[in-house]
Amino acid sequence: MTKLDSKIPEGPIAEKWTNHKFNMKLVNPANKRKYDIIVVGTGLAGASAAATLGELGYNVTAITYHDSARRAHSIAAQGGINAAKNYQNDGDSVYRLFYDTVKGGDFRAREANVYRLAEVSNNIIDQCVAQGVPFAREYGGLLDNRSFGGAQVSRTFYAKGQTGQQLLLGAYSALSRQVKKGKVNMVTRREMLDIVVVDGVASGVVVRNMVNGEIERYSAHAVILATGGYSNVFFLSTNAMMCNATAAWRAHRRGAYFANPCYTQIHPTCLPVHGESQSKLTLMSESLRNDGRIWVSKKQNDMRAPNDIPEEERDYYLERKYPSFGNLSPRDISSRSAKEAIDDGRGAQGQDAVYLDFRDSINRLGKDAIEEKYGNLFEIYETITGENPYKVPMKIYPAPHYTMGGLWVDYNLQSTIPGLFVAGEANFSDHGANRLGASALMQGLADGYFVIPYTIGNYLASDKPVKEDTTHAEYDKVQTEVEERFNQLLNIKGKKTVDEIHKKLGRIMWNKVGMARNEAGLKEAVTEIQELRKEFYEDVNVVGDSKSLNQNLERAGRVADYLELGELMAVDALNRNESCGGHFREEYQTDEGEALRNDDEFTNVFAWEYKSDSNWELHKEDLQFEYVKLAQRSYK
Amino acid sequence: MAHNTIKLKLNIWKQANPDSAGGFKEYNVEVSPDASFLEMLDELNDNLERNSEEPVAFESDCREGICGTCGLVINGLPHGPLPKIATCQLHMRHFKDGQTIWIEPFRAKAFPIMKDLIVDRTALDRIIQAGGYVSINTGGVPDANEIAIPKEIAAEAFDAAACIGCGACVAACKNASAMLFTSAKISQLALLPQGQTERHERVEAMVKEMDENGFGACTNTYACEAECPKGVSVKNIARMNREFFGAKAKSKNLTF
Numbered sequence: 001m002t003k004l005d006s007k008i009p010e011g012p013i014a015e016k017w018t019n020h021k022f023n024m025k026l027v028n029p030a031n032k033r034k035y036d037i038i039v040v041g042t043g044l045a046g047a048s049a050a051a052t053l054g055e056l057g058y059n060v061t062a063i064t065y066h067d068s069a070r071r072a073h074s075i076a077a078q079g080g081i082n083a084a085k086n087y088q089n090d091g092d093s094v095y096r097l098f099y100d101t102v103k104g105g106d107f108r109a110r111e112a113n114v115y116r117l118a119e120v121s122n123n124i125i126d127q128c129v130a131q132g133v134p135f136a137r138e139y140g141g142l143l144d145n146r147s148f149g150g151a152q153v154s155r156t157f158y159a160k161g162q163t164g165q166q167l168l169l170g171a172y173s174a175l176s177r178q179v180k181k182g183k184v185n186m187v188t189r190r191e192m193l194d195i196v197v198v199d200g201v202a203s204g205v206v207v208r209n210m211v212n213g214e215i216e217r218y219s220a221h222a223v224i225l226a227t228g229g230y231s232n233v234f235f236l237s238t239n240a241m242m243c244n245a246t247a248a249w250r251a252h253r254r255g256a257y258f259a260n261p262c263y264t265q266i267h268p269t270c271l272p273v274h275g276e277s278q279s280k281l282t283l284m285s286e287s288l289r290n291d292g293r294i295w296v297s298k299k300q301n302d303m304r305a306p307n308d309i310p311e312e313e314r315d316y317y318l319e320r321k322y323p324s325f326g327n328l329s330p331r332d333i334s335s336r337s338a339k340e341a342i343d344d345g346r347g348a349q350g351q352d353a354v355y356l357d358f359r360d361s362i363n364r365l366g367k368d369a370i371e372e373k374y375g376n377l378f379e380i381y382e383t384i385t386g387e388n389p390y391k392v393p394m395k396i397y398p399a400p401h402y403t404m405g406g407l408w409v410d411y412n413l414q415s416t417i418p419g420l421f422v423a424g425e426a427n428f429s430d431h432g433a434n435r436l437g438a439s440a441l442m443q444g445l446a447d448g449y450f451v452i453p454y455t456i457g458n459y460l461a462s463d464k465p466v467k468e469d470t471t472h473a474e475y476d477k478v479q480t481e482v483e484e485r486f487n488q489l490l491n492i493k494g495k496k497t498v499d500e501i502h503k504k505l506g507r508i509m510w511n512k513v514g515m516a517r518n519e520a521g522l523k524e525a526v527t528e529i530q531e532l533r534k535e536f537y538e539d540v541n542v543v544g545d546s547k548s549l550n551q552n553l554e555r556a557g558r559v560a561d562y563l564e565l566g567e568l569m570a571v572d573a574l575n576r577n578e579s580c581g582g583h584f585r586e587e588y589q590t591d592e593g594e595a596l597r598n599d600d601e602f603t604n605v606f607a608w609e610y611k612s613d614s615n616w617e618l619h620k621e622d623l624q625f626e627y628v629k630l631a632q633r634s635y636k
Numbered sequence: 637m638a639h640n641t642i643k644l645k646l647n648i649w650k651q652a653n654p655d656s657a658g659g660f661k662e663y664n665v666e667v668s669p670d671a672s673f674l675e676m677l678d679e680l681n682d683n684l685e686r687n688s689e690e691p692v693a694f695e696s697d698c699r700e701g702i703c704g705t706c707g708l709v710i711n712g713l714p715h716g717p718l719p720k721i722a723t724c725q726l727h728m729r730h731f732k733d734g735q736t737i738w739i740e741p742f743r744a745k746a747f748p749i750m751k752d753l754i755v756d757r758t759a760l761d762r763i764i765q766a767g768g769y770v771s772i773n774t775g776g777v778p779d780a781n782e783i784a785i786p787k788e789i790a791a792e793a794f795d796a797a798a799c800i801g802c803g804a805c806v807a808a809c810k811n812a813s814a815m816l817f818t819s820a821k822i823s824q825l826a827l828l829p830q831g832q833t834e835r836h837e838r839v840e841a842m843v844k845e846m847d848e849n850g851f852g853a854c855t856n857t858y859a860c861e862a863e864c865p866k867g868v869s870v871k872n873i874a875r876m877n878r879e880f881f882g883a884k885a886k887s888k889n890l891t892f
């Protein structure tokens with residue numbers, strides 16, 4: 001087992017990033033135009049990185065499978081983005097945001113990274129406002145804030161329930177400006193299918209033109225993946241339909257270690273499943289927990305309509321169990337509590353759901369105030385369920401939402417393949433075993449606007465990578481492998497559809513690698529996923545050809561990769577013999593049913609090196625907690 | 637949760653590629669009223685794929701009405717019969733057992749059909765690239781609270797910024813005009829202090845780009861606002877026109 005070098009700079013935590021910025025080598029302005037950089041993904045992380053690198057003078061190629069950069073999944077983020085501005089004068093600070101994030105992550109994140117994230121959070125808000133992002137404001141004209149789970153201060157900036165949209169459109173506008181200037185070559189409707197590594201260094205990517213099926217090659221001096229998370233392994237999740245793991249997974253197979261794959265976040269407030277044909281799950285923003293109260297009946301199998309259940313027969317279980325954080329307890333804890341209530345037979349009208357009730361806040365603040373804050377979320381709810389949440393409590397249920405795990409990166413956001421950088425949800429860096437609400441947008445924009453533009457300069461100036469021509473033999477080899485994969489999929493001509501297999505995988509993952517896991521279940525999951533993979537390669541039916549627009553083939557390729565990643569998630573969960581954050585192993589819990597960490601053995605990151613199918617080598621990065629002392633998390 | 641199903645006849649536009657001639661093809665489906673419109677198409681495709689028949693190509697992503705990827709003309713109406721939603725937010729409970737549904741792509745000269753129900757809307761990106769931004773670089777900007785913006789102005793700017801870039805306004809317009817789309821971005825930035833410096837150049841450049849991409853003129857039918865899933869108001873078009881003439885009054889470039 002090799003030791004992973006996280007390259008954390010020396011010095012006190014509050015000075016690390018400043019010192020590091022000073023010590024890093026710079027590329028002089030005139031030389032920047034000699035360097036080419038590929039950015040895959042145009043979500044918050046990718047668009048902000050591509051725009052900023054273009055502004056600095058690099059030649060950027062930005063690649064996305066969408067028809068426009070503006071459609072990246074980040075667009076769907078609802079609730080908000082954190083920053084340590086302390087505009088509310090309620091005791092917030094960079095240190096408190098850092099502290100909350102380390103604690104929220106259940107002590108499984110790197111302190112130095114988290115501190116830097118908190119430090120640059122304020123620059124993000126300044127940047128977005130300067131771009132014209134219309135954040136919510138107070139009557140005095142200054143910016144408004146609200147609270148999210150795991151925090152006792154109001155530090156979340158928002159634009160109604162459309163914060164991700166407004167932030168992404170801000171980054172997209174900056175990107176569009178660089179496209180116009182010719183500094184960013186925007187390549188849309190291309191799916192990256194593999195990376196090309198030449199002499200151990202990332203050289204470029206091989207992509208499929210999704211319109212005509214042609215395979216194209218791009219090379220550069222450095223490659224950034226900002227390709228998002230992998231919650232769609234579960235089939236049903238809050239992620240957009242096309243979100244997938246292929247870019248990260250293919251990089252993993254070429255040598256990038258995959259860190260903490262089992263750290264997945266199940267979001268407590270989503271709409272319940274309506275039936276077999278369901279294609280995805282809808283999130284109801286966590287911000288609703290500012291004013292909504294979560295409860296179930298105290299009685300089992302209570303089929304009464306919620307408004308007929310009298311006050312004294314309701315169990316506001318989060319307020320009861322965690323009085324200081326109440327309905328704003330962190331996501332992992334809130335989701336698990338919902339599961340407990342439902343497992344106890346107290347789900348809303350016998351369903352897999354709990355109530356989120358606005359009655360009291362409507363009585364206290366008036367319907368108009370609630371409508372102003374959450375109007376569009378209430379509309380979404382009514383459109384989908386046909387029920388009016390101003391009158392009847394919402395029914396909600398936890399759903400896969402975010403993946404804390406991802407490609408391993410050092411402090412510079414560089415993966416174990418030199419020259420391959422990873423930004424945003426695709427890396428594992430900042431959230432440990434559980435992400436706090438409104439911190440993913442913050443991380444994506446921190447990585448893209450304020451971290452990678454510096455660290456990539458240092459890489460180019462220090463390592464002086466050369467740009468290979470795409471005629472290099474390695475590109476031929478990778479292209480051939482990509483084409484063979486398609487031929488293989490198209491020639492199976494079996495009886496199962498791609499979605500059918502994906503749904504089966506989702507069920508295995510949800511039941512055995514979901515909110516609660518145990519050794520026996522995880523072992524079964526590994527075997528079942530291997531069998532399902534076999535079934536897929538023997539009996540899937542992919543219609544059409546690879547030389548034209550073929551969405552069936554696109555999905556098949558993605559599901560093939562999930563069938564490998566899903567196994568690694570189970571293997572990771574099996575090896576982490578403790579509970580922490582979103583990873584809850586039933587064997588390891590306190591008497592009160594809380595996650596029980598094992599800090600002696602597991603204060604580390606698991607980083608998996610791909611060897612061959614179903615065969616990985618585990619590397620560990622030890623984590624030090626010098627500033628936030630290791631302690632059992634308490635939200636009581 | 638309903639367990640009954642409804643039977644529908646679908647007439648769906650099929651077209652192999654931009655150059656081939658397209659036409660309607662009939663499909664019969666049986667679906668739960670709780671399913672969404674796109675889930676109905678998922679189910680149809682899953683069945684087609686199982687029988688090795690070619691699925692219907694259509695686009696969608698977030699399925700929450702915010703990414704702007706989906707867009708179908710359903711019985712003649714962009715995003716279907718309900719106001720203020722995207723196609724992905726339409727549910728089958730709004731259709732009757734036995735009904736016939738016509739499903740077509742967004743049609744406009746500036747949106748070439750790529751396959752079946754998928755169109756190319758990159759013309760909208762080009763309009764933004766022409767000037768839909770504030771020309772600042774990352775870093776070196778003032779503290780966010782140094783600029784106070786009255787709440788009502790911020791709210792108006794937000795309402796304009798809510799545009800999801802789906803192109804329904806273009807598809808709804810008999811002239812295939814992109815005035816609502818373009819004016820939404822121009823309004824957002826014209827309302828905010830951050831957008832003032834480049835106000836005149838922006839409107840000129842964006843309107844020029846819009847015209848060059850083959851979008852038609854506005855004849856005030858307001859069909860765009862009626863079909864906009866985010867309810868973006870036609871007031872923005874009026875504001876854009878004012879901005880445009882204001883800019884022209886000061887501009888050296890006097891061609892319209």
Ligand SMILES: Cc1cc2nc3c(=O)[nH]c(=O)nc-3n(C[C@H](O)[C@H](O)[C@H](O)COP(=O)(O)OP(=O)(O)OC[C@H]3O[C@@H](n4cnc5c(N)ncnc54)[C@H](O)[C@@H]3O)c2cc1C
Pocket residue numbers: 040041042043044045046063064065066071072073074075076077078079080081163164190191192193226227228229238239240243244246247283401402423424425426437438439440441442444
């Ligand atoms: C419904 C919902 C609500 C959320 N709300 C919040 C919130 O309020 N606050 C918060 O902080 N976080 C929120 N999150 C989480 C947050 O939105 C995401 O973590 C974040 O936006 C991810 O950004 P990203 O840039 O890393 O990736 P994404 O936005 O997912 O972008 C990925 C990009 O990569 C491209 N891509 C991927 N693979 C390939 C490939 N193989 N080839 C080519 N291109 C590829 C895609 O086209 C896309 O452009 C929410 C998430 C969801 C699902």
